[in-house]
Amino acid sequence: xxxxxxxxxxxxxxxxxxxxxxxxxxxxxxxxxxxxxxxxxxxxxxxxxxxxxxxxxxxxxxxxxxxxxxxxxxxxxxxxxxxxxxxxxxxxxxxxxxxxxxxxxxxxxxxxxxxxxxxxxxxxxxxxxxxxxxxxxxxxxxxxxxxxxxxxxxxxxxxxxxxxxxxxxxxxxxxxxxxxxxxxxxxxxx
Numbered sequence: 206x207x208x209x210x211x212x213x214x215x216x217x218x219x220x221x222x223x224x225x226x227x228x229x230x231x232x233x234x235x236x237x238x239x240x241x242x243x244x245x246x247x248x249x250x251x252x253x254x255x256x257x258x259x260x261x262x263x264x265x266x267x268x269x270x271x272x273x274x275x276x277x278x279x280x281x282x283x284x285x286x287x288x289x290x291x292x293x294x295x296x297x298x299x300x301x302x303x304x305x306x307x308x309x310x311x312x313x314x315x316x317x318x319x320x321x322x323x324x325x326x327x328x329x330x331x332x333x334x335x336x337x338x339x340x341x342x343x344x345x346x347x348x349x350x351x352x353x354x355x356x357x358x359x360x361x362x363x364x365x366x367x368x369x370x371x372x373x374x375x376x377x378x379x380x381x382x383x384x385x386x387x388x389x390x391x392x393x394x395x
Contacts, residue, residue, distance in 0.1 A: 206362050206364055207364060208306075208308070208320055208327040208329070208364050208365075208366050209364050209365050209366060210306070210327075210366050211306075211365050211366055211367050211368060212368045215304055215322070217368035218299070218304040218305055218306050218322065218366075218368050219299050219302060219304055219305075220299070220368060221296075221299065222369060223275065224274060224275055224276065224292050224369065224370050224375065225276050225292055225295045225296045225299060225369070225370075226275055226276050226277050226296060227276065227296040227297070227299045227300040229276070229277035229296075231277050231280050231281055232276055232277050232280060232296045232297065232300055233300060235256075235280055235297060236253070236297050236300035236301055239252045239253050239256060239297065240301055246301065246302075246303060246323075247323065247345070249301055249303070250298060250303055250321055250323070250343065251343040253294060253297040253298055253301075254294060254330050254332055254343040255343065256297070257290050257293050257294040257297065257332040258290075258332040258333070258334055258335065258341065259334070259335075260283070261279060261280070261283050261284065261285060261290055261293060261334070262283065262284060262334060263285070263286060263287065263290065263333055263334040263336075264284045264285055264286050264289075264384050265286060265384065265388075266334060266336055267284065269284045269384065270383040270384045270385065271284050271383070271384065272286075272289075272378060272381040272382075272383060272384055272386075272387050273285045273289045273378075274288070274289055274292065274370075274375065274378035274379060275292070276292045276293045276295065276296030276297075277296070279292060279293035280293055286317075286384070286387070287316050287317045287318065287331075287333045288317035288370065288374050288378060289378065290317075290332045290333060290334070291307055291317040291318055291319045291332060292307070292370065293332075294319050294330070294332045295307060295319050298319070298321060303321055303322070303323075304321070304322040305319050305320070305321050305322070306319065306320040306322075306327065306366035306367055306368065307319060307320075307366070307367045307368075307369070307370055307371070308320050308329060308363060308364075308365070308366055308367065309363045309367075309371065309374075309395060310350075310352060310354055310360070310361070310362050310363065311354065311359075311360060311361050311363065311393070311394070311395075312352065312354065312360050313393070314391040314392065314393050315371075315373070315374065315391065315392050315393065315394070315395065316333075316351075316352060317370075317374060318330060318331040318332070318333070318350065318351075319331075319332070320366050323345055324345075327366060328344070328345045328348075329348055329350060330343055330344075330350075331349075331350040331351040331352075333351045335351075339351045339352070363395060365395075371392075371395055373392040373394070373395060374392055376392075377390050377391055377392050
């Protein structure tokens with residue numbers, strides 16, 4: 206699948222905003238700690254991915270009722286669903302000047318992940334969190350995502366790379382009183 210930049214200006218995929226708040230002190234501190242353990246930007250990207258995947262539980266898997274959406278809140282509260290975890294990873298990567306996009310897959314509901322740009326190409330990464338049947342890995346040599354859409358069931362990869370969270374996703378996250386409410390209102394389309 207060919208990934209398509211929604212914004213032709215690569216700097217849009219480095220920007221901070223209300224959601225991907227990579228200028229927040231907690232995001233900067235976390236990024237700095239991870240960067241000190243990495244020998245280069247590739248190693249940093251892998252460490253940031255593994256940190257979000259492994260150290261921030263997916264709230265559904267953990268039974269956590271809290272809903273987070275801002276990257277700094279995800280890092281502080283150590284919880285989030287796929288979208289929130291993607292926001293946190295995007296913030297950590299952008300904090301170290303690695304262009305990062307948000308992207309989506311459609312199953313029964315939308316699933317959120319990121320794409321990082323290395324060597325002139327975009328590479329999708331899924332920090333959702335592993336569990337039995339899910340084994341996502343950081344890879345620049347072929348995708349190792351949590352899920353693979355099955356077109357026979359109407360599932361699909363969306364090729365568009367977003368610099369900011371899709372409004373449907375952000376609206377659902379912001380409006381949710383708790384995870385149970387969010388689960389009933391997750392977007393099914395972009």
